[in-house]
Amino acid sequence: MRRRTFTTAFALGVPALALGAPALADGPPAAWTPARSRALRDRAAQLTPRMTDRARRLMAVADSERLVDAGTLERAIDGSQHECAPTGLTQWLGEQVTDFTDEDLAIITGLFLMEWPMLHALLFEPDGPQHYGPDGEYTKAITKTFRTLQKFWDVDGSHIRLAAMHSDLLVDVDATTALAELLFELPTPEARELATEVAAFLSQPKFGGGRHPLFSFNAFAFSDQALLGDEGLGSKIIMGDGMLQALDALGLGDVAPQGILAHEYGHQLQFSLGLGAEEQSPEATRLTELEADAFSGYYLSHPRGERLRNRRVEAFLYAYFQLGDCAFDDPGHHGTPNQRAEAGHWAYDLANAKGAKGHVRPAAQVSTLFREDLPEILAPDA
Numbered sequence: 001m002r003r004r005t006f007t008t009a010f011a012l013g014v015p016a017l018a019l020g021a022p023a024l025a026d027g028p029p030a031a032w033t034p035a036r037s038r039a040l041r042d043r044a045a046q047l048t049p050r051m052t053d054r055a056r057r058l059m060a061v062a063d064s065e066r067l068v069d070a071g072t073l074e075r076a077i078d079g080s081q082h083e084c085a086p087t088g089l090t091q092w093l094g095e096q097v098t099d100f101t102d103e104d105l106a107i108i109t110g111l112f113l114m115e116w117p118m119l120h121a122l123l124f125e126p127d128g129p130q131h132y133g134p135d136g137e138y139t140k141a142i143t144k145t146f147r148t149l150q151k152f153w154d155v156d157g158s159h160i161r162l163a164a165m166h167s168d169l170l171v172d173v174d175a176t177t178a179l180a181e182l183l184f185e186l187p188t189p190e191a192r193e194l195a196t197e198v199a200a201f202l203s204q205p206k207f208g209g210g211r212h213p214l215f216s217f218n219a220f221a222f223s224d225q226a227l228l229g230d231e232g233l234g235s236k237i238i239m240g241d242g243m244l245q246a247l248d249a250l251g252l253g254d255v256a257p258q259g260i261l262a263h264e265y266g267h268q269l270q271f272s273l274g275l276g277a278e279e280q281s282p283e284a285t286r287l288t289e290l291e292a293d294a295f296s297g298y299y300l301s302h303p304r305g306e307r308l309r310n311r312r313v314e315a316f317l318y319a320y321f322q323l324g325d326c327a328f329d330d331p332g333h334h335g336t337p338n339q340r341a342e343a344g345h346w347a348y349d350l351a352n353a354k355g356a357k358g359h360v361r362p363a364a365q366v367s368t369l370f371r372e373d374l375p376e377i378l379a380p381d382a
């Protein structure tokens with residue numbers, strides 16, 4: 001009965017049986033068909049322009065950390081366009097999406113599916129105990145690092161909440177119904193219909209049954225005071241599984257969970273200390289990003305932090321944010337990989353300077369020193 005009602009009411013132009021795909025918990029989903037794919041693509045095209053202002057504002061929170069956007073994905077799928085960032089993360093991502101079709105791409109980008117787990121984490125997590133990595137493989141490293149960071153820095157971080165972002169959120173129809181309502185201002189039954197169809201789409205093996213790393217390929221930090229005053233969401237750091245899996249696959253599993261978290265924690269230090277960018281410019285973004293790298297590098301290499309060797313810290317910083325865009329000719333999106341590695345090197349020297357004797361400098365002082373030395377850090381690619 002329910003199926004029939006939905007079909008009549010929302011006529012996506014596909015057969016009733018296909019439309020009312022059973023919830024995943026009821027057993028294997030009905031086979032995905034080209035007709036359903038076309039219908040979902042057409043639906044996505046209708047919905048794209050209906051994205052709400054609130055969704056746009058919330059999505060902007062992760063802008064500075066967004067490594068994969070529609071353009072990146074398109075280039076990754078079209079293997080002939082790898083010249084923008086030829087190694088590391090881009091190559092890895094390209095290997096994960098070889099069997100995606102143009103129609104898949106239109107559905108994923110048209111419905112902003114790469115943003116759904118991010119929006120859910122932003123609005124609703126942490127809702128209970130969190131695990132990090134699809135199977136909790138990074139839980140220990142991340143929770144331990146978070147505790148250590150809170151003790152390491154002199155700035156009070158007890159208000160910061162840490163949450164996970166999982167790709168399989170996309171096949172949780174209850175959760176995604178709420179997101180479809182928010183994104184496109186759909187009435188609940190129509191939002192649920194869309195959420196059900198999205199879950200069925202992503203249950204295809206090539207999307208890992210909804211666990212594909214593409215959909216959680218990010219980590220970010222935000223605070224009400226800096227970014228979301230009217231939302232009342234507090235201060236959070238969100239750690240996406242996909243990003244952790246990618247860096248692990250590149251042989252950086254011993255440093256990436258700690259390094260990414262320490263970078264996002266660095267943004268929280270900036271929020272608390274009022275060090276955020278005052279204007280929206282490439283130079284301002286580059287400064288705050290490189291400074292977050294410096295906070296991260298200082299913590300990673302400090303004897304009272306992670307005590308890692310400089311080589312590991314540099315390897316991490318070089319790989320992290322290597323992805324993204326063809327923006328290396330944009331004078332300052334995130335800084336070039338060389339500049340990021342240089343920020344790490346600078347932080348290593350500061351953390352291990354003669355006479356430092358394990359003393360941890362106040363975060364504000366690290367920032368002041370960093371900003372004084374910024375011209376030299378930029379020099380390799382200035």
Ligand SMILES: [Zn+2]
Nearest residue numbers: 064065289292
């Ligand atoms: Zn950042």
